[in-house]
Amino acid sequence: MNAMFGKTMVGLAVLAVTGLAQANATDEGIVDVAGSVSVDGWNELNRNRTSGALTEAELIAGTGSNVAGSGDAVFTRLSGSHYPAGYGLYGSNSVFTFTDSTVASNIGSLVFQGIINDFDAQFGAAPFTLTLSLNGGSEALSATSVSSVLNGGVSDLHTYTWDLSGVSTPITSYTLTLSAGFSQVLALQVDQVAAVPEPSTYAMALGGLDLVGMMTRRRRAAA
Secondary structure, eight states: OHHHHHHHHHHHHHHHHHOOBOOOOSOTTSOOOBTEEEEEEEOOOSTTOTTSOOOHHHHHHOEEOOSTTOOSOEEEEEESSOEEETTEEEESSEEEEEEESOOOTTEEEEEEEEEEEEHHHHTTSOOOEEEEEETTOOOOBOOSEEEEEOOSSSSOEEEEEEEOTTOOSOOOOEEEEEEEOSEEEEEEEEEEEEOOOOHHHHHHHHHHHHHHHHHHHHHHHHO
């Protein structure tokens, strides 16, 4: 039993000290998200996709994430004119959803990254919008933080983050709704990020390491 307890505490300590991370393989412009425990990525959103042409019919029906290591989220065009062109999804006035019913039990935030060239915003029209709803609800939660790295409409990166630490009910599913005007969509990624452990958790984990060390020293002394 002591050995089992020791292993448990070592596991907690490693988790608390190092955190979890997902290696990014979606697009060179998208960055790794610290603490990611689940990732869904879509790349080569065009008719020349190496794994087989992406079609407009597939986009309407819903296409699963196609990046290695991804989960089972689905990206769907609900309305509008975006279609798989030669170098990404191209069109106007479209509404897309990202849906996922496999949510990590320790999720603390959700991070969306999109390589989206928003031509409407460049021409002075309203930029695209992105909202979140949880557990099949109808709410439209705005992101806690939004940032953009603009590269002249070539491979513009937009990052949206939702802090979910204040959600008291278990999260079993989420839906992201993207409304886009005249734009080009090249790559997309959604990361589920683990909640940051409370200071007491760190203290317990470090205490576990001390206990394991003490037990090891006692065994050596008795040998």
